[in-house]
Amino acid sequence: MAQRFLFRLALVAMLLSAAPARAQSNIGIASGAKNQVEGVVGGQTQTIAVGTNVFGNELVRTGPDSLAQLLFVDQTSLSVAPQSEVTLDRFVYDPSRGAGTVALRTTVGAFRFVTGAQNPNSYQIETPVATISVRGTILDILVYADRTVVIVQEGQATVTSLRTRLSYELTTPGTALVVWASGRVEGPITWDSTIIKVNGSVPFPLFGNTIWPDQHDLFPGDNRKFLNDLLNADRQSSGCSPGSVLVTFNGRSFCSP
Amino acid sequence: MRRHLIFSLLLSSLLAAGPVAVLAQQPPVLAIGGAEELARLNLQILRAPTDPALNLRYAALAESLGLNRLALAAYERILMADPANLAAQLGIDRVRAAIQPSTTQYTVEGGYLWESNPRYTSIPSTHGRNQFVGGLNITDERTVDGTRWRSTVDGVLHEYAGTGVSDLDYGRLGGVTGPVLWVNPALAVNPGLGVAGAYFDHRWFYAEVSANATFTTYPGGAEQALTLRAAYRDYNHTFFPGTQGGYADAIGKLTFPDVFPDTAIGLSPWVRLSEIAGGVGKGVFLPFIATDLQPGDYLDLGGKAQILHSLYDEALVLGASFSVGGRFYQSVEVPGSTERRKDVTLSPGVQLIFPHFLAYQNDLRLGYQYSWNHSNVPINSYRDHVINVTVVARF
Numbered sequence: 001m002a003q004r005f006l007f008r009l010a011l012v013a014m015l016l017s018a019a020p021a022r023a024q025s026n027i028g029i030a031s032g033a034k035n036q037v038e039g040v041v042g043g044q045t046q047t048i049a050v051g052t053n054v055f056g057n058e059l060v061r062t063g064p065d066s067l068a069q070l071l072f073v074d075q076t077s078l079s080v081a082p083q084s085e086v087t088l089d090r091f092v093y094d095p096s097r098g099a100g101t102v103a104l105r106t107t108v109g110a111f112r113f114v115t116g117a118q119n120p121n122s123y124q125i126e127t128p129v130a131t132i133s134v135r136g137t138i139l140d141i142l143v144y145a146d147r148t149v150v151i152v153q154e155g156q157a158t159v160t161s162l163r164t165r166l167s168y169e170l171t172t173p174g175t176a177l178v179v180w181a182s183g184r185v186e187g188p189i190t191w192d193s194t195i196i197k198v199n200g201s202v203p204f205p206l207f208g209n210t211i212w213p214d215q216h217d218l219f220p221g222d223n224r225k226f227l228n229d230l231l232n233a234d235r236q237s238s239g240c241s242p243g244s245v246l247v248t249f250n251g252r253s254f255c256s257p
Numbered sequence: 258m259r260r261h262l263i264f265s266l267l268l269s270s271l272l273a274a275g276p277v278a279v280l281a282q283q284p285p286v287l288a289i290g291g292a293e294e295l296a297r298l299n300l301q302i303l304r305a306p307t308d309p310a311l312n313l314r315y316a317a318l319a320e321s322l323g324l325n326r327l328a329l330a331a332y333e334r335i336l337m338a339d340p341a342n343l344a345a346q347l348g349i350d351r352v353r354a355a356i357q358p359s360t361t362q363y364t365v366e367g368g369y370l371w372e373s374n375p376r377y378t379s380i381p382s383t384h385g386r387n388q389f390v391g392g393l394n395i396t397d398e399r400t401v402d403g404t405r406w407r408s409t410v411d412g413v414l415h416e417y418a419g420t421g422v423s424d425l426d427y428g429r430l431g432g433v434t435g436p437v438l439w440v441n442p443a444l445a446v447n448p449g450l451g452v453a454g455a456y457f458d459h460r461w462f463y464a465e466v467s468a469n470a471t472f473t474t475y476p477g478g479a480e481q482a483l484t485l486r487a488a489y490r491d492y493n494h495t496f497f498p499g500t501q502g503g504y505a506d507a508i509g510k511l512t513f514p515d516v517f518p519d520t521a522i523g524l525s526p527w528v529r530l531s532e533i534a535g536g537v538g539k540g541v542f543l544p545f546i547a548t549d550l551q552p553g554d555y556l557d558l559g560g561k562a563q564i565l566h567s568l569y570d571e572a573l574v575l576g577a578s579f580s581v582g583g584r585f586y587q588s589v590e591v592p593g594s595t596e597r598r599k600d601v602t603l604s605p606g607v608q609l610i611f612p613h614f615l616a617y618q619n620d621l622r623l624g625y626q627y628s629w630n631h632s633n634v635p636i637n638s639y640r641d642h643v644i645n646v647t648v649v650a651r652f
């Protein structure tokens with residue numbers, strides 16, 4: 001009963017919010033938009049602001065220092081980092097069965113994909129070098145021309161190289177899989193805490209603490225000025241022969257044998 | 258006075274390790290609705306995405322249903338429109354803490370280093386020295402009984418090739434462990450207790466215990482941190498100065514991402530007060546020594562600035578750094594005067610990093626660094642050139 005009610009509610013909401021000028025189906029909205037966010041649909045470019053409808057087959061892109069979050073009727077959300085592009089290929093959702101299909105195509109940038117209420121096997125994301133079948137629930141995806149990095153923060157994913165058609169499972173949160181255009185696949189590896197993009201309080205990936213690893217000195221050793229000073233003092237003070245050192249015992253110092 | 262300062266720092270670090278005023282880690286109490294209510298709220302949000310009250314209701318319900326991922330998206334949504342929203346800040350920290358995976362990160366570094374003046378003498382030898390360097394870092398983070406716990410192990414090894422300066426061979430291994438506590442929505446503190454040991458000059462060098470507290474905040478998403486440390490060392494008694502000593506330091510880590518496109522700037526200011534007072538006073542035991550030798554009794558102030566610029570989709574990173582430091586010795590005198598020794602060191606450097614060299618998260622690093630040290634004890638002024646080639650692997 002409740003499901004039927006929800007289905008009708010979803011249907012009504014979609015119909016009500018659809019822009020009359022658009023032939024394409026409205027599948028969600030821009031629930032967040034900061035600075036330069038654009039949508040291209042049917043050859044027309046529009047500025048995307050908070051609350052703007054997004055449509056099937058729409059290309060959404062962000063400029064430098066920009067950020068967007070797209071929210072869909074099934075509660076799926078996609079956070080889009082600065083200088084990123086994604087096309088909303090296909091969105092089908094039947095709330096009465098909690099099933100459907102969500103297909104996105106990313107070409108460049110960084111994204112955070114949070115699955116909604118659909119069956120976990122309903123989500124598929126395509127990148128220039130790989131296809132990602134999301135099996136819930138939070139994925140960070142970094143898309144470059146020559147590689148795709150998939151980091152699973154919660155849940156699991158299956159990543160397939162477009163070149164080799166081989167599939168790889170990513171099942172441990174905090175690990176990443178790297179798929180290269182050549183077909184080479186690395187991982188799963190523990191993500192090294194590098195933050196690739198940051199805007200406001202939204203980092204990509206979700207967890208990390210350095211812009212580049214080891215940006216600051218990695219090793220906490222003693223400063224060598226101190227070591228040299230110490231050694232010079234040791235040698236200078238002892239006046240001992242080579243191989244012998246100054247020994248302090250009970251407050252008195254002498255050269256070791 | 259300085260000893261008092263060290264102990265004050267030690268005390269504050271230990272206090273930070275105790276039960277600090279952690280804000281409530283529970284989501285707001287809310288009547289449990291269920292998945293249907295969540296879907297209904299989502300439809301309302303689709304019509305009014307910037308309504309913070311609506312989004313907070315949605316997020317709280319999602320949290321209460323254990324759907325932290327949906328709450329995360331909602332809090333991000335609120336903060337995108339209103340970065341100062343306190344409830345959303347609290348909420349996002351809470352769900353991030355709940356979601357954050359347990360990980361163990363290994364970082365291993367190894368390479369070769371040529372140095373023109375390893376002894377830092379005013380008249381360097383005519384040829385430089387080679388050394389092999391190695392380093393290890395293991396950082397483990399996991400949630401234990403609802404508390405995030407961070408443990409790190411650090412090691413470093415400098416091994417000079419051949420003879421001549423092999424007494425500078427040095428190694429250190431240490432570890433710190435402690436909880437990560439959020440003291441307010443924007444600030445985390447990681448108090449920890451540490452132990453370390455080192456060898457130097459082919460001898461056991463010291464054992465050390467330390468109290469640490471790292472304060473971390475993420476304004477704008479990039480980590481900004483301040484680490485306070487107070488440590489106490491027991492030196493090998495065959496070593497000069499064979500005694501105990503303590504030091505306290507504060508090290509900042511400020512990161513400014515995307516200052517320019519694909520460019521980040523890092524700043525690391527530091528201050529260290531070292532009271533390793535062991536030494537031999539002039540005229541006490543060795544009258545031929547002109548100065549009071551207490552090389553570990555000093556105040557050190559300085560900072561390092563680093564700029565990194567990524568090229569070709571992170572295929573190459575160019576880096577430049579500049580550090581400046583002043584060391585003010587408390588006991589070491591300038592010969593023939595009562596003035597204390599003072600050193601100022603300037604050190605510019607450049608770096609060439611090839612990220613993902615041979616494998617992902619492996620870097621090839623080439624670097625050059627020049628150090629110029631001016632001391633009011635002329636024999637301690639020096640210049641040094643360092644060229645290094647290292648490979649860093651993170652896995």
